[in-house]
Amino acid sequence: MPNLFHLVLQIAAILMAARVVGFLFQKINQPQVIGEMVAGILLGPSLLGWVAPGVSAALFPPQSLGYLNALSQIGLVVFMFVVGLALDPTELKGYGHAAVLTSHVSIVAPFCLGGLTALYLYPRLSDDGVTFSGFALFMGSAMSITAFPVLARILSERGLVRSRMGTLAIACAAVDDITGWCILAYIVVLVRVTQAGRPAWVTMSGSLLYVLTMIFVVRRFLPAFERAYRKRDRLSDNLVAVIVILLLASALATEWLGIHLLFGAFLMGAIMPKTPDFTRYLLHKFESVIVVLLLPLFFAFTGLRTRIGVGGGSAVWFYSALVIVVAITGKLGGSMLAARLSGMPWRDSAALGVLMNTRGLMELVILNIGLDIGVISPAMFSIMVLMALVTTFMTTPLLEWIYPSRLLQAQVNEIHKNVA
């Protein structure tokens, strides 16, 4: 039986820390979600466990973490559905060569640099239970991810959504997300097949069959939800429950196939009808409970597994700096260069690079998968979490530096004039 007192106490402490740190981060013009991510880290061994080990041990005893993990995983499943829901493939149309080149380079450049860094880090931070190719491909995909939700929120807060740079950033992030998750699914299959001894072709063909069924069979029935919504401007509780059941069934299918729960949840969201008001309605329905309650639990659970600067000495700080520099060079530098070669002005290219460098909580999701399947070690996990925090934190100030508010306002005014 779970110790309910402990669990409720943990949830209360996590929510309080998330709200307070999130509020403080808003005060320094950072998105609240970054503050919540940092709050999770502060509750773990990197701060609370270090300065007050007694309090930490009493609040988060190891045997109680299973329940916290279960709750945070449920939150993540719904969150990935929401991410898929917010992703509109039609956004990719009409951007031509610039989007294709920029998005592909923004994946390939950090991916290759991640692989190159793996040559140095594999013998130092991994072990022979993981193949080099598994480690290198994971490093590459973790370096190349972009936090689509955080990026969209930053663009929206700064009124850049309808600018050329903003729309290109969203299109590129969408391509990055889809490609990144496909690559990650492949890596998970690769690692799990090795561990389970199941032939790779069984998982591969099963996954292909599942994706085709979702796209060509399940998707045909989904417009019925939209039609029901149109009739009353809302969905009945029973229909919302059916959507949740479909989402859970899809998540279970991918878990059973040996990929991961989250891929099924993401795909279910991605194939939902994309009419703006219907999408907005569903997002509103699901988002509040995820954002307020379940994501902070995930951040806290991630924080409890993260040991920034604990043990390892100066070498760990060197590895951290190396990973951060490589991640920024590959993602920011690669995207900026590609955008410039596509004909964008330097300022817009640099801003696009900064936006694509936002890794946010999508990185944390990927890193947790990597740690769960054993492809990265606890030290590598902590280093990559630090990289995710730094690259996400730097986005807003760098964007303000490249695109000061006065210039931004002029561009926004121009957009409004063109629309009018």
Place this chain on the structure above:
Amino acid sequence: MAVAYLVLVGLPMLGLLGILEAGRNISAALAIGGDWNLEFAADPQCASGSATLRQPALSISQSGREAQITLNDGHATTLPAILNGNVVSAKLLTATVTGKPESRTIEGRISLAGCAPVAFRAVRASPQKRGE
């Protein structure tokens, strides 16, 4: 644009293939992370009765050559350990790692609190799982 695509996407992809090929020759530390059951060669001779280790007796969290061994002794005694080749050294334990990752064993001597050093053999309690 085609040239830019070839240079910025095609060439790095070839480079990645080269990296994966080069990495095949790199070796990493022996994997010892996970939960381990201990078998003692003889009953540990302890000052007050027998040792109180429950199975899985060892939980190892590993990052490269560095590891953290947690004893399942009721106090979760934690020992920082280092792996040199196939030898694991910690404050209360010295052992040798043998076998392939899937059938690996650890054999050596351990000094439990209040007990004389005793020889042990450890086998994996479950498949390697480092995320906990």
